[in-house]
Amino acid sequence: MTTTPRVDHALVDRLDDAVTGVHDVVNAEATDVDAAYAVQEALVARRLDRGARQVGWKLGFTSLAKMAQMGVSDVIVGRLTSDMHVPDGGAVHLPRLIHPRVEPEVAYRLARDVSPDDDLLAAVDAVAPALEIIDSRYRDFCFTLADVVADNTSAAGFAIGPWTALRDAGELGGLPVALSVDGEVAETGTTDAILGHPLEALPALAGMARRRGFRLRAGQVILAGAATAAVPLTAGTSVVGRVDGLGSVRIEVSGEAR
Numbered sequence: 001m002t003t004t005p006r007v008d009h010a011l012v013d014r015l016d017d018a019v020t021g022v023h024d025v026v027n028a029e030a031t032d033v034d035a036a037y038a039v040q041e042a043l044v045a046r047r048l049d050r051g052a053r054q055v056g057w058k059l060g061f062t063s064l065a066k067m068a069q070m071g072v073s074d075v076i077v078g079r080l081t082s083d084m085h086v087p088d089g090g091a092v093h094l095p096r097l098i099h100p101r102v103e104p105e106v107a108y109r110l111a112r113d114v115s116p117d118d119d120l121l122a123a124v125d126a127v128a129p130a131l132e133i134i135d136s137r138y139r140d141f142c143f144t145l146a147d148v149v150a151d152n153t154s155a156a157g158f159a160i161g162p163w164t165a166l167r168d169a170g171e172l173g174g175l176p177v178a179l180s181v182d183g184e185v186a187e188t189g190t191t192d193a194i195l196g197h198p199l200e201a202l203p204a205l206a207g208m209a210r211r212r213g214f215r216l217r218a219g220q221v222i223l224a225g226a227a228t229a230a231v232p233l234t235a236g237t238s239v240v241g242r243v244d245g246l247g248s249v250r251i252e253v254s255g256e257a258r
């Protein structure tokens with residue numbers, strides 16, 4: 001028999017205060033990943049209570065480089081909400097974030113609801129270049145695996161470029177990816193940095209969804225994972241993520257850092 005983990009409401013309060021008050025917190029040094037997913041759900045429920053909608057899912061730690069950078073060894077899943085969405089070419093207001101970083105990703109769109117035994121790939125109708133803004137609520141991005149899961153995998157923002165029908169997209173593996181700031185290339189990689197092939201994100205998410213009871217819904221987006229290292233967001237800059245063959249997506253960073 002499975003037991004539902006008790007929700008650590010004190011940690012939910014601390015992380016939600018960090019988001020709304022725009023300040024960091026000392027990491028929780030949590031070790032129980034099941035309990036951390038329960039905190040994540042309760043933390044995201046606070047955003048939903050404030051009027052946001054859940055609009056997708058994200059995978060984190062999908063590259064060996066990222067796992068090494070962060071000192072962890074597992075793929076993690078977070079929730080994307082409507083208040084995190086930035087339109088392509090839209091502004092990200094720096095004072096609303098703690099110490100944000102941006103990374104280029106591949107996004108998928110779900111054409112229909114997915115039940116646990118469905119083939120997730122068959123439910124995806126489109127693919128797009130994406131930028132994810134991560135903003136750990138923990139001081140200096142210092143956390144355990146359970147800490148970052150509780151903190152909704154550092155999710156803070158995302159922008160999606162033009163959608164291409166999956167059937168027209170061609171091979172998604174090995175596509176060059178570049179992250180540019182004010183026209184200067186800051187990071188490069190390929191889509192294979194995402195679990196060896198970006199479509200591998202789908203069975204990874206499907207497995208997690210089955211195990212953890214996540215409900216994947218029509219219209220939701222899936223951020224497959226980062227194709228390069230993340231770079232800090234700097235005031236007054238324009239950031240472009242480009243995936244060859246899929247196009248590009250841009251955000252403008254406004255306001256001064258706190």
Ligand code: 0L1
Pocket residue numbers: 058059060061062066070132134135136141148153154225226
């Ligand atoms: O999206 C990601 O891969 C990031 C997951 C959370 C870890 C971080 O804050 O870098």
Ligand code: MG
Pocket residue numbers: 058059060103105132134223225226
């Ligand atoms: Mg990411």
